[in-house]
Amino acid sequence: MSDKVRGNVMLLLTAMIWGGGFVAQSAGMDYIGPFTFCAARYVLAMLALIPVIFFFSVQARKNPQASLGEKFAPDRVTLWGGLYCGLTLGVADALQQVGICYTTAGKAGFITALYIIMVPLMGRVVGQRIPKVLAFCVLLAIVGFYFLCVNEELSVGYGDFLTLCCAVFFSLHIWVIDFFMKRKADGIKLSWVQFAVAFVFASGLVGGFEAPSLESLWAARYPLLFAGVISSGIAYTLQILGQKYTDPTIATLLMSLESVFAVIAGWAVLGEVMNGREIFGCVLVFIAVLLAQLPLPVLKR
Helix, strand or coil: CCCHHHHHHHHHHHHHHHHHHHHHHHHHHHCCHHHHHHHHHHHHHHHHHHHHHHHHCCHHHHHCCCCCHHHHHCCCHHHHHHHHHHHHHHHHHHHHHHHCCCCHHHHHHHHCCCCHHHHHHEEEEHHCCCCCHHHHHHHHHHHCCCCCCCCCCEECCCHHHHHHHHHHHHHHHHHHHHHHHHCCCCHHHHHHHHHHHHHHHHHHHHHHHHHCHHHHHHHCCCHHHHHHHHHHHHHHHHHHHHHCCCCHHHHHHHHHHHHHHHCCCCCCCHHCCCHHHHHHHHHHHHHHHHHCCCCCCCCCC
């Protein structure tokens, strides 16, 4: 299997896990606050990654006889990458988790997937040209977002707005990962450092706004285990490793499929149903997502 195919498979698995993660995040809100949920999932993700670092980090693979300190200590690039990734991830997850309290898992998945449009637009800021087809996709995505999120009173729901803001930070997260992975950061250690930084950020929010109890945390154990170990520890690490072999634009296409899996999971597990207007909005957003990545030479100039 080539590196490119391996990277694409990792990112597709990431999208599948994240799609189901919206259900776990929504279910967890029945027991604990959004910031507590984020902080707890980061702790579980950090614990889940410790054996992975021990056996599969770059240092562990190059020198199996290295000491524990050598195997776990991140180099300078990895440390800085984890810091920036952790900050963008912490903000994105906090916005998303609060947003899910006020919208459905399916809608949250589709709105979050707007990073597929935002990532190329951010590339324009650093000097990349915006193809004609992408400009059209931006307009189409905006129309789709209108039908998906704007109610009859012509106002965007609070949860929808927060989820849209989270998509901006997830876009930044993708670019930060691409930047540091191109500079040979250790992907597994970077993932651990980002969870540590995100935990510190989320813990500050917990201290300021919430008062969790051990009983409430135990009641939310199943959503937390999925979100912490699988959706965070496994999926975010797969994202970092997969992006190492894949262009950021292609990576966003594959990961945006989480929106489809989120709707399916929301329907199958939570019984969420969208009305015709919302389904039409989802279709427009998904078409925009696909068109933004299709190889159309005439339009991509």
